Amino acid sequence: MNSMDGQEWYIQAFDEWYPIVYQHRDDKEAQYQVDFAISELNLKDNCRVLDLCCGYGRHIKYLNNKVFQVVGYDLSLYLLNKAKEFLSNKVFLVKGDVRNLPFPSECFDAVLNFFTSFGYFKEHKDNVQQIEQVSCVLKSGGRFLFDYFNPIQAKKIHDVKTEREFKTYIIKERRWYDKENKEIKKSICIYSKDRCFEKSYLESVKVYTFDELSEMFSRSQLQIKNVYGNYNKEKFTSDSPRLIIIGVKNE
Ligand SMILES: C[S@@+](CC[C@H](N)C(=O)[O-])C[C@H]1O[C@@H](n2cnc3c(N)ncnc32)[C@H](O)[C@@H]1O
Numbered sequence: 001m002n003s004m005d006g007q008e009w010y011i012q013a014f015d016e017w018y019p020i021v022y023q024h025r026d027d028k029e030a031q032y033q034v035d036f037a038i039s040e041l042n043l044k045d046n047c048r049v050l051d052l053c054c055g056y057g058r059h060i061k062y063l064n065n066k067v068f069q070v071v072g073y074d075l076s077l078y079l080l081n082k083a084k085e086f087l088s089n090k091v092f093l094v095k096g097d098v099r100n101l102p103f104p105s106e107c108f109d110a111v112l113n114f115f116t117s118f119g120y121f122k123e124h125k126d127n128v129q130q131i132e133q134v135s136c137v138l139k140s141g142g143r144f145l146f147d148y149f150n151p152i153q154a155k156k157i158h159d160v161k162t163e164r165e166f167k168t169y170i171i172k173e174r175r176w177y178d179k180e181n182k183e184i185k186k187s188i189c190i191y192s193k194d195r196c197f198e199k200s201y202l203e204s205v206k207v208y209t210f211d212e213l214s215e216m217f218s219r220s221q222l223q224i225k226n227v228y229g230n231y232n233k234e235k236f237t238s239d240s241p242r243l244i245i246i247g248v249k250n251e
Helices: 027-040 058-066 077-086 124-137 210-219
Strands: 048-052 069-074 092-095 108-113 138-149 160-166 169-178 183-192 197-206 222-228 242-249
Touching: 027 058, 027 138, 048 058, 058 069, 069 077, 077 092, 108 124, 124 138, 124 210, 124 222, 138 222, 210 222, 210 242
Parallel strands: 048 069, 048 108, 069 092, 108 138
Antiparallel strands: 138 242, 160 169, 169 183, 183 197, 222 242
């Protein structure tokens, strides 16, 4: 366990504060990323797509009318309910854990995993299981978009502190690389503008190198088709902001 009250951090973190802390991860960004996914994964109007860790559905909103069906899957009931407020009934929203996908095998043409929704588990086998589950629900030849931070950059984060304001809140963050556990840690403290404390929690995400990820992919029958460093389709380098891997399930 990884928090003061014994709950895993990813159960605590994705509640009503998430859209405030990550307000810059907005609909406009999501639209750009969905356009990237459509062209890169060749998504057509007959495709069934899983948005794995869909959050409050900012990608689904735009993707929904471009493909045959979108299923959104997430552990946070709060974020799924928020998604339900503006998504059409055509979209299926399912609550559950990435380690156990409740879908038949080989039922999706594509799986999307946007914005570092991987590496949340302390145990390596659990993170591996997430990739295995993706492969299991993909049709053969199905495509996988995996969007992660750049692990080379993540390992260089020594101690970065930031403070910003959003609406009536002040958000203080501190990020560092925990070498011993190979995790990127981020402590987040939220105050109201009158300096009243609201909430604090710690994010903790495993840092896997590209080679380690490649091995997980290949062990799960996923071939790496392309690797990008951002959503402008620039190639991945040590300085890239992101590591975006496009995988294809073996035929
Ligand atoms: C960084 S957010 C990304 C959300 C969304 N993809 C986006 O870009 O807005 C990570 C998401 O993963 C979900 N999540 C965390 N742990 C999970 C788990 N074990 N199983 C399923 N979803 C999980 C969270 O609830 C959250 O919505």
